[in-house]
Amino acid sequence: MERVRGPRAILAAIATPSQRSPNAALIQALGDAVLPVELGAGGVTRAVAEFQRWMDGYNPGAEANHGYGTGRIGQLPADPRPQWRSQLAALDADARRTGRPFSDLPRERRQALVRAALHNERGDALPNPLLARHVALALLAHFYDSPAATDLCYEAQIGRQQCRPLSAQRQEPVALVRNGR
Amino acid sequence: MTLLRRQARAEVIESDICIIGSGITAALVAEKLVEERPARIVVVEAGDDTVPLAERSAHRARFVAYGESPWGRDHIDGMTADGIQSRSMQVGGLAMHWGGVTPRFSPEDFRVKSLFGVGHDWPVAYEELDPFYHEAERRIGVAGEQGPPGLDPRGNPFPMPPIPLTYNLALLKRWTDSAGIAMWSQPSAKNSVAYGGRAVCCRNDTCAPVCPVGAKYSPDFTWNALRASRRVELVPRTLVRRLVVEDGSNRIARAEAVRRDRGGANGSPVHFRARTFVVAAGYAWSPHLLLLSRSDRFPQGIANRSGMVGKYMTGHRNVFAFVKLPLRLYPGMNEQHSLVTKQFMRPSKLDRYVRHDLRVWESSVGRRPRLKGDDGAVLLGDALLADWRRRSTEGTARVRAYYDVIPDRESALTLNESAKNAYGDPQPRLTFRDSPESAALRAHTEDSIKALFQRMARAGNGEILRSGVDDFQDHPAGGCRMGDDPASSVVDSYGRAHDHENLFVVGAPTSVSGGCANATLTFLAVALRQATAIGRE
Numbered sequence A: 001m002e003r004v005r006g007p008r009a010i011l012a013a014i015a016t017p018s019q020r021s022p023n024a025a026l027i028q029a030l031g032d033a034v035l036p037v038e039l040g041a042g043g044v045t046r047a048v049a050e051f052q053r054w055m056d057g058y059n060p061g062a063e064a065n066h067g068y069g070t071g072r073i074g075q076l077p078a079d080p081r082p083q084w085r086s087q088l089a090a091l092d093a094d095a096r097r098t099g100r101p102f103s104d105l106p107r108e109r110r111q112a113l114v115r116a117a118l119h120n121e122r123g124d125a126l127p128n129p130l131l132a133r134h135v136a137l138a139l140l141a142h143f144y145d146s147p148a149a150t151d152l153c154y155e156a157q158i159g160r161q162q163c164r165p166l167s168a169q170r171q172e173p174v175a176l177v178r179n180g181r
Numbered sequence B: 001m002t003l004l005r006r007q008a009r010a011e012v013i014e015s016d017i018c019i020i021g022s023g024i025t026a027a028l029v030a031e032k033l034v035e036e037r038p039a040r041i042v043v044v045e046a047g048d049d050t051v052p053l054a055e056r057s058a059h060r061a062r063f064v065a066y067g068e069s070p071w072g073r074d075h076i077d078g079m080t081a082d083g084i085q086s087r088s089m090q091v092g093g094l095a096m097h098w099g100g101v102t103p104r105f106s107p108e109d110f111r112v113k114s115l116f117g118v119g120h121d122w123p124v125a126y127e128e129l130d131p132f133y134h135e136a137e138r139r140i141g142v143a144g145e146q147g148p149p150g151l152d153p154r155g156n157p158f159p160m161p162p163i164p165l166t167y168n169l170a171l172l173k174r175w176t177d178s179a180g181i182a183m184w185s186q187p188s189a190k191n192s193v194a195y196g197g198r199a200v201c202c203r204n205d206t207c208a209p210v211c212p213v214g215a216k217y218s219p220d221f222t223w224n225a226l227r228a229s230r231r232v233e234l235v236p237r238t239l240v241r242r243l244v245v246e247d248g249s250n251r252i253a254r255a256e257a258v259r260r261d262r263g264g265a266n267g268s269p270v271h272f273r274a275r276t277f278v279v280a281a282g283y284a285w286s287p288h289l290l291l292l293s294r295s296d297r298f299p300q301g302i303a304n305r306s307g308m309v310g311k312y313m314t315g316h317r318n319v320f321a322f323v324k325l326p327l328r329l330y331p332g333m334n335e336q337h338s339l340v341t342k343q344f345m346r347p348s349k350l351d352r353y354v355r356h357d358l359r360v361w362e363s364s365v366g367r368r369p370r371l372k373g374d375d376g377a378v379l380l381g382d383a384l385l386a387d388w389r390r391r392s393t394e395g396t397a398r399v400r401a402y403y404d405v406i407p408d409r410e411s412a413l414t415l416n417e418s419a420k421n422a423y424g425d426p427q428p429r430l431t432f433r434d435s436p437e438s439a440a441l442r443a444h445t446e447d448s449i450k451a452l453f454q455r456m457a458r459a460g461n462g463e464i465l466r467s468g469v470d471d472f473q474d475h476p477a478g479g480c481r482m483g484d485d486p487a488s489s490v491v492d493s494y495g496r497a498h499d500h501e502n503l504f505v506v507g508a509p510t511s512v513s514g515g516c517a518n519a520t521l522t523f524l525a526v527a528l529r530q531a532t533a534i535g536r537e
Ligand SMILES: Cc1cc2nc3c(=O)[nH]c(=O)nc-3n(C[C@H](O)[C@H](O)[C@H](O)COP(=O)(O)OP(=O)(O)OC[C@H]3O[C@@H](n4cnc5c(N)ncnc54)[C@H](O)[C@@H]3O)c2cc1C
Pocket: A068, A069, B020, B021, B022, B023, B024, B025, B026, B044, B045, B046, B047, B086, B088, B089, B090, B091, B092, B093, B094, B095, B096, B097, B098, B099, B100, B101, B102, B208, B209, B238, B239, B240, B241, B280, B281, B282, B283, B285, B286, B289, B475, B507, B508, B509, B518, B519, B520, B521, B523
């Protein structure tokens, strides 16, 4: 049998920060505004860091997983980061027009700016984060697609798509340990 | 092991048995032949070597994170069918991507004409296939639960205990029990215990397209072992372009191929000479190769005196629904595993013909997080999480029924002269078509299944969120139909071409009909039975 590494460890290893990523302080301020307080400050910081790593590891135009029953070979979308960076800058510029940088605005004011930016987005689902038209939506979609978010929603340790003992699937998932993400 | 010599232009590779294709069918046939015959076996595969197991975890991580293909060079540019065909031309073929779901067909699938007066019987009965089903289950490693013996007859127990029901599936089973439907754990080629030197499934839940730990069977495991034992020579990156019949006889003399990785854009020609040729190139490329092998002597292609090559392409459609149920389910426990039943395989003779399987999975449909609340306001922070929680207190079941589609003779694979590959060979065009009797039954079948879903929803105080029909033929097969009558079939039940004593076609292309369940285990059982005749001629 061959030794295998978990997906998160591998992603951490392949991802290196890049100049193309949005500004780290701004994205942290965005995360503080849009992610659940219930995550705790540490949880929000972790979720933002995972989003950053995910962005840095992206390979635009890579071959997409094949569709079923079709010969079409698809490519992953173009790099969304330049657009996301300018959207963050636009949020900051809007904030500065009211006298303070985005990072220094109270949470409710930051949320109000994000709400306005997402006003025209589709509401019945969160998109594939790579296809999110706004950086705030991308951050939300990335977090809510994570196994940790599912656990938080169900308040149970489900561990979706992670290597878990097969026999344990008979039992109801045990309750989530608070702030124990 | 093989004799190599240079001819004027083409390299020549000689063997006793030449197998074309290295998919799951070829893997099992080669393994059996190696065990049972002292023969030199050469396997020719158009595609490249596949991603080694040690690299799959990293590829999976990128698939999960971004949707990247985990299989790298798994296809050949320009080699594609017009019609239903997933891409995977590599060592291991399509089953590098497969989900590993391995039900058997039901005994009735092989006798629909005699039992129900529709379609065609197979020239082989379930009872004859039972030992070969078991052999396939043993070779690939199937974890399964014995269903009620009347519905799920088998001569031998599964080689592995079943994949246990998740907490979710146990609740859903209580629901289906209450609807009067007996369901059990779906047999799967996934290790419920360590098996074949491979790891136990640990619910990574990305079986299709990639298992990162090797708990799901894929054909590369068999090829690795056969290549390491040096008992099979596998020649990758080599596309067979035509089979050539010996002058003055009907025997196949050679397979003419091109090494894609040598000789620049045109490749380097290579001829495979053998006593016996086995076409194991899957449902699309097998009939395609026979049609491509046309010549002045065989203008319709080889093995095609009946005109049946490429005809009677088969598969099954499905009707699906998502059912909201007042159950606390936890989506994500093991979404790829399901319950199954064969309760609907045996319609009464008095009923109008409808046959289907039924499967039930956990699902998160209708329970995913969303951006806006019922009032249309953007949800941020704790409000989004609270909205998601509120909508997740109840559960959703995914239900699906594959139903029997009787293929028309003109459900066909033909050569598409307007689409050629890099070597100038026309590519396949697939046009699936129901027989008139099947077309007449379609609405009734789909309505009956939807009515069953409604009944199930009511039994659980639930509600159908949405339902529909996947309007394509799944688990495609056929094109080199087997039969006893050379006028209406391409090969006999042992896969031997009626027209060429040393040519065999094995597995999926020889299927007579598509049944009502994932079909690969049946392709394998059929092929293992066919392998008993190969090399004995
Ligand atoms: C995403 C996905 C999920 C699936 N899940 C399931 C499942 O859960 N259960 C199930 O029962 N089925 C499933 N299937 C279907 C299953 O994978 C196929 O039925 C099975 O793998 C077919 O095997 P095969 O040996 O018939 O042909 P293939 O896998 O197509 O192998 C044929 C091989 O021959 C090679 N070849 C073709 N022509 C030539 C030539 N001229 N020269 C040299 N080489 C050639 C090809 O490159 C290929 O490698 C799934 C399929 C997909 C794509």
